[in-house]
Amino acid sequence: MKFIFDSDSWQEIYGSIRKNKIRTVITIIGVLWGIFLLVVLLGAARGMENGFTKLFGDFATNSVFVWTQSTDTPFKGYQKGRRFRLTDSDIEVLKSEYSDEIKFLAPRNQTNNLLVHDFKSSNYKVSGDYPVLDKIQKKKLLYGRFLNENDILSYAKVTVISEDMYKQLFDKGEEAIGQYIKINAINYKVVGVYGSSNGIDLDGDTAYIPYSTFKKVYNTGNKVDWMVITAAPDVDIEQMESDIILTLKSLHKVHPDDKRAFGSFNLGTQIDKLTGFLTGMQFLTWFVGIATLIAGVFAIGNILLITVKERTKEIGIRRAIGATPASIRQQIILESVFLTTVAGMLGIIFGGSILFAIDAAFGQGPDAALVNPTVNIPIILIAFATLITLGTLIGLIPAHVATIVKPIEALREE
């Protein structure tokens, strides 16, 4: 191993590289291209993944939505086609029976109403919610606050509106917090204004009012329109979904096999599909990147082999004046490793700069296609180590070829 640290070895490599500029450049480009592709593809895949993550960012992705429809099977004396509603007691049963599985549960009642402020008015969705909704679907509050527990307990007539609603209902520059708007002819005090979310938004522009207030004002009794359930970490969300629906079926005297009675949407499963797609894409990236890398390394081997043929005479001279086969071999392997290393480093730097450029061009702003496209340092190191190993192995072939030719034959070559 001494020869690696011997300045003379490097002198020799410098000499032979300087002599063979073109092939050196071509060789370097081959490997550079491979590792460049790997870095850029991995970075782009990561950027895409980050983009999706950002899209779901404000939303608890392991959520299930459940609502009621009508039965499709007669059961316990009920005809099919029976309509029924979720109730507050269902919520309590679920909360107590699935206390381990459920992280958050938000029952919701919603309607549409005219909202009026001074002489401006518009129709918007009005939603009766618990403060927990903010945990499931994070609201970006621009001013004020979201609903709190106190609002629920005191049946407060307060509301949280969106930025767009504010623009529609208020004059420019007008302070919204503390002002009153009329919803269905009842005055509500605005306590918060939220901005639009970049990602999933179930509600759109909605005036949020306390669940208890909604119940009283719209006289919904113990009925619940629908609910959002967020699973605790490590819970099989599909299992939880079917368990909960089964429980609800028994509570509402619905046939266990009834397909229509409960509607549900499992965000977790949908996202799993997407994540699966991303994983597949990452695998593809690795596959393509490594294949290109291997092709590049083979190109190095190939070119070194040609060079060795070209340099047969030189190698013959060196051997005539006392170079041992081992020293020739070391020389060529070291050259191969040196070339792959330089090419690898250039490829990584080049790929990194392209990622930087991509980030600057497409990675910024709320609608960015690729968010923060990066590659982990350990991945780079692994790719680099692989490259050097391959460079060594491939260097063995020309090195061997260089030494099996007898010096006499090498010298005879003109």
Added chain:
Amino acid sequence: MIKIENLHKSYPIGKDSLHVLKGLDLHIKEGEFVSIMGSSGSGKSTLLNIVGLLDTHDEGKYYLNGQLIKDLNEKKAAILRNKFLGFVFQSFNLISYKTALENVALPLYYKGMGRKERLKIALEYLEKVGLKDWAEHLPNELSGGQKQRVAIARALVTKPKVVLADEPTGALDSTTTDSVMDLLKEINDEGMTVFVITHEEEVAAQTKRIVRLRDGVIISDKLTQQAKAV
């Protein structure tokens, strides 16, 4: 120094084999200046290659510096070449991308000598062949005679026992031929064994002993006027 007994060598050509050396006996003592004469195909290059450990012989015995050469692997051959032999080729065989000085220093590199030391020694030898001022020139910036003198310096730099010259003047005009031969004579006067292969009578005449080969056998082995003059 070099002792050859009943040396045979043949090359396979297709199914047949070409018998090139047919039982040579040759004894070259230390300090001799020997030329091997012969037309092409006489086996003189083969002989030089065997003596120079660039090729192996089939039969017979070869002693270099008293050591029987037998079953050498490439590594041992390389070490022996580096230690005992200096080569001068017809086509100079300098490495084109290295300066004259680096070319001369290369055998010392394979000997494992440090850079500073070997460049210093190489410069001394370049001075000896009168090319000190050309040390930093690349071979293609030198004339044929200069190239051959660089090659001779390279052959001498390891202080070998024998200098083997294969048609050293083959690519040179008569003036430079003389200067190269003078240089070889000078080296020989200092005690170096010089072994020249040539087909030019004038070149051979400047050595001290002429061995003539024809069809793989020695037909004559005579001392020249040069030897008698000494």
